[in-house]
Amino acid sequence: MARTLYQKIWDNHIVHQSSGEPAILYIDCHLVHEVTSPQAFAGLRMAARKVRRPDLTYATVDHNVPTWSRSLPITDPVAKAQVDALVRSCAEFEIPLYGLDNPNQGIVHVIGPELGLTQPGMTIVCGDSHTSTHGAFGALAFGIGTSEVEHVLATQCLRQFPSKTMQIQINGKLRTGVTAKDVILFIIRTIGTDGATGYVIEYTGATIADFSMEERMTVCNMSIEAGARAGMIGPDETTFAYLKNRVMVPQGSEFDEALTRWKTLATDPDASFDRQVDFDVSALAPQVSWGTSPGMVTDVTGTIPDPASFAREEQRRSAERALEYMGLRPGTRVQDIGIDRVFIGSCTNSRIEDLRAAARTAQHKHVNSRVHAMVVPGSQRIKRQAEEEGLADIFRNAGFEWRESGCSMCLGMNSDTLNPGERCASTSNRNFEGRQGRNGRTHLVSPAMAAAAAIAGHFVDVRNWEETA
Amino acid sequence: MKPFTVHRGIVAALNRANVDTDQIIPKQFLKRIQRTGFGEFLFYDWKHRLDGSINPDFELNQPQFAGATILLAGTNFGCGSSREHAPWALLDFGFRCIIAPSFSDIFFNNCLQNGMLPVRLTETEVAQLFELCKTTPGFSLTVDLTNQRISDEAGNDFRFDMDAFRRHCLLNGLDEIGLTNQFEDHIRMYEQSRI
Numbered sequence: 001m002a003r004t005l006y007q008k009i010w011d012n013h014i015v016h017q018s019s020g021e022p023a024i025l026y027i028d029c030h031l032v033h034e035v036t037s038p039q040a041f042a043g044l045r046m047a048a049r050k051v052r053r054p055d056l057t058y059a060t061v062d063h064n065v066p067t068w069s070r071s072l073p074i075t076d077p078v079a080k081a082q083v084d085a086l087v088r089s090c091a092e093f094e095i096p097l098y099g100l101d102n103p104n105q106g107i108v109h110v111i112g113p114e115l116g117l118t119q120p121g122m123t124i125v126c127g128d129s130h131t132s133t134h135g136a137f138g139a140l141a142f143g144i145g146t147s148e149v150e151h152v153l154a155t156q157c158l159r160q161f162p163s164k165t166m167q168i169q170i171n172g173k174l175r176t177g178v179t180a181k182d183v184i185l186f187i188i189r190t191i192g193t194d195g196a197t198g199y200v201i202e203y204t205g206a207t208i209a210d211f212s213m214e215e216r217m218t219v220c221n222m223s224i225e226a227g228a229r230a231g232m233i234g235p236d237e238t239t240f241a242y243l244k245n246r247v248m249v250p251q252g253s254e255f256d257e258a259l260t261r262w263k264t265l266a267t268d269p270d271a272s273f274d275r276q277v278d279f280d281v282s283a284l285a286p287q288v289s290w291g292t293s294p295g296m297v298t299d300v301t302g303t304i305p306d307p308a309s310f311a312r313e314e315q316r317r318s319a320e321r322a323l324e325y326m327g328l329r330p331g332t333r334v335q336d337i338g339i340d341r342v343f344i345g346s347c348t349n350s351r352i353e354d355l356r357a358a359a360r361t362a363q364h365k366h367v368n369s370r371v372h373a374m375v376v377p378g379s380q381r382i383k384r385q386a387e388e389e390g391l392a393d394i395f396r397n398a399g400f401e402w403r404e405s406g407c408s409m410c411l412g413m414n415s416d417t418l419n420p421g422e423r424c425a426s427t428s429n430r431n432f433e434g435r436q437g438r439n440g441r442t443h444l445v446s447p448a449m450a451a452a453a454a455i456a457g458h459f460v461d462v463r464n465w466e467e468t469a
Numbered sequence: 470m471k472p473f474t475v476h477r478g479i480v481a482a483l484n485r486a487n488v489d490t491d492q493i494i495p496k497q498f499l500k501r502i503q504r505t506g507f508g509e510f511l512f513y514d515w516k517h518r519l520d521g522s523i524n525p526d527f528e529l530n531q532p533q534f535a536g537a538t539i540l541l542a543g544t545n546f547g548c549g550s551s552r553e554h555a556p557w558a559l560l561d562f563g564f565r566c567i568i569a570p571s572f573s574d575i576f577f578n579n580c581l582q583n584g585m586l587p588v589r590l591t592e593t594e595v596a597q598l599f600e601l602c603k604t605t606p607g608f609s610l611t612v613d614l615t616n617q618r619i620s621d622e623a624g625n626d627f628r629f630d631m632d633a634f635r636r637h638c639l640l641n642g643l644d645e646i647g648l649t650n651q652f653e654d655h656i657r658m659y660e661q662s663r664i
């Protein structure tokens with residue numbers, strides 16, 4: 001029978017299936033970070049259980065770590081206790097740890113692909129919803145809660161019911177200045193924040209085929225913002241070229257064997273999906289979120305919508321509440337909205353191509369005097385590469401702060417937060433109330449859009465950047 | 470895990486869509502390394518004004534909802550971050566059951582792992598419950614997982630779905646790791662087949 005990529009990976013990982021029960025699914029790679037793991041390790045200790053496969057488990061610290069300097073101790077005692085707990089647990093259970101002093105430390109969804117831990121056909125889980133990022137490599141990757149983290153640590157398996165499948169086909173050549181971030185924001189805007197609940201999405205089409213691995217990761221990363229269990233993209237030559245010679249990827253003849261296996265993963269031509277949605281992105285404008293949910297998005301050339309224009313009562317109430325929180329009025333032009341802060345970073349947009357795009361926009365210019373802007377690379381490797389390429393100097397010369405790697409102001413668990421009322425152009429993934437700091441106002445945009453906003457002091461259409469700058 | 474069989478309690482109404490886990494438990498409270506003690510931080514930024522005082526406008530601060538153990542909510546409840554601290558906070562605060570038209574996948578699973586019952590009813594049924602909650606003083610419901618029914622004293626009765634396996638685990642308070650470990654031979658064979 002013809003099968004999708006998702007169904008092939010699912011079938012390959014069934015350890016046991018009893019009728020009417022969730023399958024016991026084997027997990028190939030378990031990524032662990034400091035915030036969602038301490039209670040799982042405590043549970044293991046209480047039940048005198050071991051980590052079944054420490055060799056398939058990898059840990060890093062990213063969520064609450066400071067990004068100012070690696071030479072200073074963590075000053076927040078509660079955050080320090082959490083980081084220390086992970087260090088102790090990794091030592092006790094013999095799990096490899098990319099700790100604060102490790103040259104490979106970084107955001108868990110950045111270092112997995114970077115080190116080659118993420119490979120096609122794998123099942124990958126992590127106690128973090130943005131685990132969907134790894135689906136860009138043709139892996140089945142999804143976020144889990146702490147109890148499930150404990151379950152995977154103890155058994156290397158998870159209990160899962162199969163998901164429905166959704167194909168999102170994307171065609172059309174993007175205009176200069178329009179990016180993968182704009183594509184995924186537009187998709188969420190269209191299908192809604194629960195549009196893919198219960199589904200695993202496979203992204204297909206010419207636009208996706210043309211995307212680099214980093215662009216594909218940006219798309220898959222935000223699948224969760226549409227409610228999807230996972231997002232994935234069939235592995236192709238772009239995927240294989242990215243993986244070749246990565247530290248944890250097999251080398252030589254073993255690589256060739258892996259390649260043969262990976263090439264069988266593509267969705268069969270006559271396989272069917274439970275739902276299909278098509279997009280033509282050739283006329284897409286850069287996207288800017290205006291509200292407190294990642295589906296509340298409009299074109300940079302657009303205006304703030306009137307809550308009364310929404311079809312359903314629940315949507316109207318949500319929009320009213322969002323506009324009150326965001327301090328915005330219906331009809332305001334997006335490009336007239338001034339900003340106070342800029343955050344370039346997060347597991348969505350902190351990779352080298354993101355930083356290059358932002359640096360191109362910022363080169364020979366200066367951050368607006370009313371704006372405080374920061375760039376937080378996704379990993380120590382990216383930080384070093386950006387410094388070698390001269391990107392860090394471009395940012396610093398333009399007045400951006402250049403930080404150490406971590407999740408930083410995507411969720412503001414460390415001291416990188418917005419003050420009440422501050423408005424931020426952010427390359428992250430969530431614009432929820434208080435996400436970046438209590439009463440902070442987040443607008444989700446691409447790296448180039450964020451850099452342009454930092455310089456102009458308000459949103460601008462980067463498609464016209466050369467003329468306006 | 471505490472079993473869930475039949476639960477009767479006061480219903481608190483939170484008629485908002487897309488309530489995300491960042492609201493349920495804001496990030497500043499995620500640094501604890503225990504599973505307990507999150508209840509006082511539930512919906513912290515909505516419950517409190519910026520100066521730390523109680524926000525009387527927030528639904529759950531309304532006196533009629535004091536002691537509520539069932540939460541009635543809008544669509545896509547628990548979306549966003551996978552933090553299990555969200556169900557821990559709801560549970561620690563006293564909730565045993567959440568009723569909504571839809572939940573995010575991860576939050577739904579996280580509830581089940583903690584003996585808290587997430588119930589999906591249709592949008593029409595949830596709208597009816599919101600109305601009843603508004604018009605009935607001390608509105609209470611009985612949630613019966615054995616028979617998969619929710620009912621009130623006036624005779625309103627709703628049926629809900631729950632897959633047999635999850636239902637069995639909840640009814641008996643079973644530890645899922647223990648259940649999976651019964652398949653140790655299968656796991657070992659699977660691992661050997663892949664070497």
